[in-house]
Amino acid sequence: MKYAYYPGCSLEYNALAYDVSVRKVADLLGFTLEEIDDWNCCGATEYFSQDELTAASVIARNLALVEPDVDQLVAPCAACYCNLIKVDRLMTNHPATGEKINEALAAGNLHYQPGRVRIRHILDMIYEDVGEAAIRQKVVRPLTGLKVAPYYGCQVVRPITADNTEYPTRMDELFTWLGAEVIDYPAKTHCCGGHMTQISELQAFELIRRLLHSAVSRGANVILCACPMCQLNLDAYQGRVATHFKTNLRVPILYFTQVLGLALGIDAPSLGFGKEIVSAEPVLEATLGTTLLQSAPS
Amino acid sequence: MINPPATVRDASFLHEVISETPGGERIVHCMQCGSCAGSCPNGPDMDHTPRVLFALIAAGQRKKVLSSNTMWCCVSCYACTSRCPQNIPVTDIMYALKRISLREGMANTTDAPALAQTFTGLLDRYGRSFEFGLASRYYLFNKPLSMLRMGPLGLRMFTRGRMSLRPSKIRQLDQLQAIIEKARQLGGTA
Ligand code: SF4
Ligand code: SF4
Secondary structure, eight states: EEEEOOOOOOGGGGHHHHHHHHHHHHHHHTOEEEOOOOOOOOOOOTTTOOOHHHHHHHHHHHHHTOOOOEEEEEESSSHHHHHHHHHHHHHHHHHHHHHHHHHHTTTTTTTOOOTTEEEEEEEHHHHTHHHHHHHHHOHHHSOOOOOEEEEOOOTTSSSSSSSOOOOOHHHHHHHHHHTOOOOTTTTTTTTTTTTTTOOOOOOOOHHHHHHHHHHTTTTOSSSEEHHHHHHHHHHHHHHHHHHTTOOOOOOEEEEEHHHHHTTTTTOOGGGGTOOOOOHHHHHOOOOHOOOOGSSSOO | OOOTTTTOOOOHHHHHHHHHHHGGGGGGGOOOOOHHHHHHTTTSSSSOHHHHHHHHHHHOHHHHHHTTHHHHOOOOOOHHHHHTTOOOOHHHHHHHHHHHHHHHOOOOOSSSHHHHHHHHHHHHSSOOOOOOOOHHHHHHHHHHHHHHHHHHHHHHHHHOOOOOSSOOOOOOHHHHHHHHHHHHHHHOOO
C-alpha cells in the first residue's frame, strides 16, 4: 500500500530516531512511504496564533503537493497530524474559507480539493492497516520483561481520533501483542507542556514531573512517545526536572516505533537508539539482551 | 444572526470573537460548567481560566480579556475542546484571542508571542522550522540569561545529531512565499 509521507521539521533532526524507525518499520510491514516532495513546515501552534488564513494556506500547500495517485497521507508528528487534519476539515466544513485558501494556493499554481487526502497518524495506520494477527505473527523478539508506559499526549488523540479520546488504548494493545508488560497510568493523555518549556519553564517542569512520576511509580521502565514534542520535553528536560524537584527520576523516553522495530527484529542501531539524552541502553540490555545495541547496522 | 445572552451589555466584542473563529458561534452556549478550566494543564497559571474568560467575553470586557495572559498560556492540548459539553471550540477561540491581542498590540504579558513570531519568521524565510535559529534568536532577544542554562543541553542535542546549525530550506521557496503573500492580502481572518 502506498502512502504520502509527511515527516515534518522535527523529524529531520530533533526526532531523527522517530523518522528512521518509522521508515524501517513501514518497510518491514510492507508499506510504501512516498515522502511529499519539497514539503514545508506545518507552522506548529505558532502560525495559527498570528494569522489563520496564512497558517491554513501554508499547511494546505503540503496537501496540494500529494501526488494524484496517492490518496492517503501519514504523519508521525502529533502536531503536524493535527494541523493537516484541521485544515482539511476547515476547508470541508467552511467552503468559503476553503475557496480563499485555494485562491492563496493558486498564487503558487497549486490546488487542493478538500477531503481528497485521508490524513492518518502513524499509530492508527499500524493499528488499523496491519492489525493484531499480522503483527503477532511478525514478532521475532518478544518484549518480555519490558515495562512500557504508552504516552499519547495531546494531539494524537485530540481533537480528532479513531481511538477513545479520554482513554485511548491502541498503543497499549499494540505493545501487548509484542509481549511487553503494558503499564496503565492516569497521565497517559496529559499534556507534556508543549512549548511552555521555552516560555515558562517552571510551569512545564511541574507537568513533566507529574507525568514521569505517574508512569514510573506504577512500574514503567520505559515511556513510549508518538510525538517529537513529548519526547523532547520528557527526555531533554528530565535531568533538570529531577534536579529542580530533587528526585532521582530517570526513565528512558523512546519513540514507540523504535521499540516496535526491535520486536519485529530490526537491527537496533538502525532504529535510532543512542540519540536519546537519557540512555535506554541499560534498560534494554537488562531486559532484551546484553549485546542488543552493539550489533552491526544493516 | 446570533442572539447574545440577555445579560450582555455590549455584544460587539462577543461578535468580534465569533467572527474571528470558525465555529465560534457556539460560544454563546457556554453554560459556565468549568469543564474546560478543570481540564486545562495551565489553568493555575492563567490570569483567568477559560471559563472565566468566556464570561468576560460575554460581558464585553474586551481590554481585560485581550491584555490577559490566558490565551498565551494555552498550548493547544485540546483537552477543553474535547470535553466541552456544549461543543465549543475552546482551543480555536484561544487562537482567535491570540490573533486579536497581537493585532491590537495587547500581547505583552508573556514571551509566547515573541516565540510565535520568531518561529513564523523563520518559516517564511526557509519554509522549514529551524530549531537552532529559533532557540538562538528567541533566547538572545528575550531571555539572554536562560541561554547559559540551555547551552549544555543544546550541546548534547548537537552531539547526538539532533540539532543542525544550518537551516534546511525548501526548494520552491518562491512558490511558498507567493502563497503566503496572497494569503496575507486576502486577510488574516479565514
Ligand atoms: S466546558 Fe464549555 S460550556 Fe463549560 S465552561 Fe468551558 S466553554 Fe463553557
Ligand atoms: S487547549 Fe489551551 S485552554 Fe484548552 S485545556 Fe489545553 S491549554 Fe487549556
